Each structure stands twice: as structure tokens, then as C-alpha cells.
Amino acid sequence: MTTTTESGTGAATRLHTIGAVCERLRAEFPDISISKIRYLEDQGLLAPKRTRAGYRLFSEADVERLVTILRLQRDEFLPLRVIRDELRSPSADRAKRRAAGIAGVEDEIDMQELCGRAGVSIEFARQLEEYGLLAPRIEAGERLYRESEADIALACAKIARYGVDARHLRAFRTAAGRQSALIEQVVAPGLRSRNLERRKAALADLDMLAGVAQELAQLLLTRDLREVAER
Known part of the structure; x- marks a missing residue:
């Protein structure tokens, strides 16, 4: 399920449930699961919003970050500790470029x-x-x-x-x-x-x-x- 909320500036923000994120990414990552996404959150790699009832809601930026993490795991075999450091450092853009793969378009x-x-x-x-x-x-x-x-x-x-x-x-x-x-x-x-x-x-x-x-x-x-x- 995808929801739309209003930001402080009045702009609409699309938010996705964890199940919707799984379905969206399954074509590229067949082994993706709700438990795997929860595990990545537990490891401090993801920080989705929460509803009052405790349900996770992922922004487009959250989904993009998740894709970067999954590609770095799959394509570069990086451990989560290294991925976490990469995403926290000024080289985060470099990590995204690497995750984009061979066919990725660069500026x-x-x-x-x-x-x-x-x-x-x-x-x-x-x-x-x-x-x-x-x-x-x-x-x-x-x-x-x-x-x-x-x-x-x-x-x-x-x-x-x-x-x-x-x-x-x-x-x-x-x-x-x-x-x-x-x-x-x-x-x-x-x-x-x-x-x-x-x-x-x-x-x-x-x-x-x-x-x-x-x-x-x-x-x-x-x-x-x-x-x-x-x-």
C-alpha cells in the first residue's frame, strides 16, 4: 500500500508500507522479504517513519537507500558494517554510483x-x-x-x-x-x-x-x- 502525506511545506510525500516495498523490489531482488528489511533496520541501516500504531512507512529516499544497500551486498559482497560506514560518510554518493552497476549513467x-x-x-x-x-x-x-x-x-x-x-x-x-x-x-x-x-x-x-x-x-x-x- 502507498499513502500520501503533506510535508511542512505543503508538498505531497509518497510513503510505502513494508509489504509494498517488498513487492516493488522483488523483480530485482527475488529473495527480499519483510524480515530482511526489518533486520536491516535493526542494524541501523534504515530508519523508516512510524505511524501511531507502529507501522513502518518508507519514503522514496528510504527505498532508494534500501536498493543501494541490497546492490552493494549482492554485487560487491560488502558486509553490513562496511555498508553502514559508506552510507554515513561523505562518500555515500560514491556508494550509490557503485551500486548503480555497469549500466548506470554518471554525470x-x-x-x-x-x-x-x-x-x-x-x-x-x-x-x-x-x-x-x-x-x-x-x-x-x-x-x-x-x-x-x-x-x-x-x-x-x-x-x-x-x-x-x-x-x-x-x-x-x-x-x-x-x-x-x-x-x-x-x-x-x-x-x-x-x-x-x-x-x-x-x-x-x-x-x-x-x-x-x-x-x-x-x-x-x-x-x-x-x-x-x-x-
Whole structure:
């Protein structure tokens, strides 16, 4: 059930019962349940409104937050503790972008805004671009970057603080390129298909494989570094 209430400014606000939220999200998350949503609330990840009788009412923002949580669980295998920290931090927008998946549409920013968001110098950003870590789109001579490129620049800057320069950070780009090339071989026939349903299925496979590949890369890296620590 969906209800409409009036906000303090007189604007109408659509609110949804927990059952309506389940039905709405079941197509993307077949295992969603009322008990699971209640559990996420108990863990401090959701805070829906309550009626006088104690019934939960979810706003559109609540539903959007729930979708972000579920996608981060499904696609990036993040534990609830990490998801909670992400949503509480200034990087919450980054979490939403990641949760949007491969097919998600991103806004574009210019070099100046990228540097401001990542806290890096223009010189450092140009070095990252030189070694393939940043990939702008050039329009009328202006470099435009997806918002997630600022996240990449920020991550590179964090590693650079330990004395690793942009040239050596290229190793991460090379590894990612090899992984994406392998996955491309798997889904390319479907992506090139003229059949809309087959193409949609291929995009879904691409999104899923991206998440699993990221998990595998993280597990392998952790194993190797654990061996370094034990030497």
C-alpha cells in the first residue's frame, strides 16, 4: 500500500508500507522479504517513519537507500558494517554510483572539479591521465570525466602518499585491463546481438561478472599480502 502525506511545506510525500516495498523490489531482488528489511533496520541501516500504531512507512529516499544497500551486498559482497560506514560518510554518493552497476549513467565533471573532489593537484591528475588511470572524454577541446574518475584519482592519491608515483600505479590499470578483456570475451556475443532481450541479459551478466571479478581480485590480493605479512 502507498499513502500520501503533506510535508511542512505543503508538498505531497509518497510513503510505502513494508509489504509494498517488498513487492516493488522483488523483480530485482527475488529473495527480499519483510524480515530482511526489518533486520536491516535493526542494524541501523534504515530508519523508516512510524505511524501511531507502529507501522513502518518508507519514503522514496528510504527505498532508494534500501536498493543501494541490497546492490552493494549482492554485487560487491560488502558486509553490513562496511555498508553502514559508506552510507554515513561523505562518500555515500560514491556508494550509490557503485551500486548503480555497469549500466548506470554518471554525470560528468571537468578537470577542476575532479581535482577538488579528489583533493589532488592538476599536475597529479595529468600524470594519472598520461598513464591511463584517468580516461576523459574530450569535447570541444575540454576534458570531461565521469564522476567515478574522481574516486579513482582519490584512491591513487592515497597510495601515492606512500611514495608510489603515477608511473607505478599503472600496474593497477594494466591488471584491470586484463580482467575486463577476459570478461569482454564472455559477454561480447550477447552485447553485439540485435535481440533486445539477449542484450539485456548480457548486460546483467556483465554487471554480475564485474562484482565477482572484483571479489576474486580482492581475495587474491589479500592472500598475497597475508603471505607478505607472515614472512
